[in-house]
Amino acid sequence: MQPSLTGAQTIVTPDQHVLSLNVQPHFFTLADNFTRRYSFDGEGRLIGAFREGINYRRGLRGDVLRKQSLAPGQKLRHMLNQDERQNFLHEMVTHMSQLAGQLEASQQPELNAWLERILAWDVPRLEAERERFDAIYKPISILPPDHYQAVVVQATEGCSWNRCTFCTLYHDRPFRIKGPTELCQHIHEVKGLLGHGMGLRNAIFLGDANALIIPQPRLRELLEVVQREFALGTGNRLRGIYAFLDIFGAERKSVAAYRELREAQVRRIYLGLETGDPEVFGLLNKPGSPAACVEVVQAIKAAGISVGVILLAGAGGERLAAQHVANSLRIVGAMGLGEGDLVYLSPLMVPDESPYLAQLRDANSQPLDEQAIDVQLDLLKAGLKAHVDPATKVVLYHLSEFIY
Ligand SMILES: C[S@@+](CC[C@H](N)C(=O)[O-])C[C@H]1O[C@@H](n2cnc3c(N)ncnc32)[C@H](O)[C@@H]1O
Ligand code: SF4
Known part of the structure; x- marks a missing residue:
């Protein structure tokens, strides 16, 4: 031997x-x-x-x-x-x-x-793996870049809002929340697909676009299923549960509710702020407001959960560029981010027929080209260094790099 x-x-x-x-x-x-x-x-x-x-x-x-x-x-x-x-x-x-x-x-x-x-x-x-995958999952449209190695569990499908002018990620499906039995079955199928590939995975990402808006009693039940099925909190290599949340849904949860999520192994919540500028925010048709996002982030952090805040480089086009950058830095600076928190910079990519471009024209602005977006990315990166605690990570989030 x-x-x-x-x-x-x-x-x-x-x-x-x-x-x-x-x-x-x-x-x-x-x-x-x-x-x-x-x-x-x-x-x-x-x-x-x-x-x-x-x-x-x-x-x-x-x-x-x-x-x-x-x-x-x-x-x-x-x-x-x-x-x-x-x-x-x-x-x-x-x-x-x-x-x-x-x-x-x-x-x-x-x-x-x-x-x-x-x-x-x-x-x-x-x-043939493609067919197996498609039988278990609805398309996984996007994940934060630190979760390409997570196990994705779709507790919900789609986006409960689905009306942001720049975002087409979930237009192919209606929003729905799974029940505990269906979720359990889904998890068994996911485990079967991963097989020994499970050993490479380091966290659970709860899909889709904003799974944490599920009303608390139902969410509690679903998180229990996830915790049990993946033996979370027992010292295995899975670090906990991560998920997106839109600002609209987030307004409805209290610090006590977030504490309960922390107890249920939720470790970081990702929010698409996109811009700190109210005028640009309106063009994007995001639910909520930049100011509401600050309150939501503070509530999440007060409960001991980290956040990932996403900014869109290029949002608002040429005319609104200066105010988009200045107000985004001001709003992110007011969130009190630090160790464990992340800011993602996502270069805006929209097709020619996007309703966002029509909004931009009505607002007398022009989309930025790729080079101008790169310049804005550098401005945001440099500005964030001055506005947020240096322990906060700033990371590029490029839609075209996503693969799961
Ligand atoms: C699932 S959402 C984030 C969480 C939540 N749904 C929200 O909107 O707050 C995914 C993120 O992808 C990014 N995204 C979507 N469409 C994009 C586009 N056309 N170009 C660049 N980034 C885009 C946005 O930053 C958006 O916040
Ligand atoms: S950006 Fe978020 S909230 Fe808006 S449509 Fe896309 S997934 Fe939904």
Whole structure:
């Protein structure tokens, strides 16, 4: 019996290939001559690749996102179409079986088991994951970037508001809240889909757009199901529950209700403030108001739950840019953010026929182009440094980088 192998290791094959391995209980990475690298989850499914200087991420649904740096600060992000994706997977499967052949001479039990699991996934099987995923989940439209590795549990579907002028993320479904039995069944299916891939997941994200607006008695029941099913609070690697909340719903919960959520393992709540400027806020047709958002954030934080506040870079266009930046910094500065809190900057991306653009025209403003949005991103980043406690993280939230 060979000694067991966990951790990083380099193997030089007889034909002088340098293979770098990282064998872990929950993931496996294999790099060939430092030019190609593949990563796999506990089931042996591809989750990431690096080839010819280009990064690829494969989500649980099987979508593949290509990310390429063109110049400093300039990135190309592209979701592969079906043909591109299948060619990419075909090349990966062929390459992996060649590499596995080269590793035969140095086999060790864990390595052997990983290679067997990985080679069991051919292109049709990898592609069939899409149907399995779609049978369990409604499309996962967006997550905060720190939760791409969470287990998403859809306690609700859609957005209870769904009328912000710039946002089309949940237009494909009506809002509804699941009951405890349906949620339990959903969680069992999610666990089945993840299998040993569960080992890579570090938190629960309660979907969809604003799950925490569920009235407290029903929410309590649903959170109990989540806590029980994932054994939250028992020292496993799942850090707790995270979710979105819109400001309208948030106005209705008291500090005591948020304390109860904290007890139920809710750890951070994400709110789309988008702008601190009341005029821009009106153009966006967000529910609530910037001032109400400050009160909501203070109530959430008073209960010991962290927040993630999202700002839209570019909102309000040219004419309103200065007041959007100044008032956003003022409002976020008034929230008392600190350790554990986040501010996300999301560059506004809207299609030509967006009702937001009609609102902007009526307000005699012009949309900002990509470069101007980048300039505003830098202004917001620099301004936030001066307006919020330095322990608050400021992070880019790019819709086109999202993959689950
Ligand atoms: C699920 S919502 C956030 C939580 C909650 N529904 C709310 O609105 O407060 C998702 C976030 O995605 C971002 N988003 C939506 N549409 C966008 C767009 N067209 N361009 C850029 N960011 C967008 C917004 O910042 C929005 O707050
Ligand atoms: S921004 Fe939030 S509240 Fe507005 S429509 Fe989108 S998901 Fe709903």
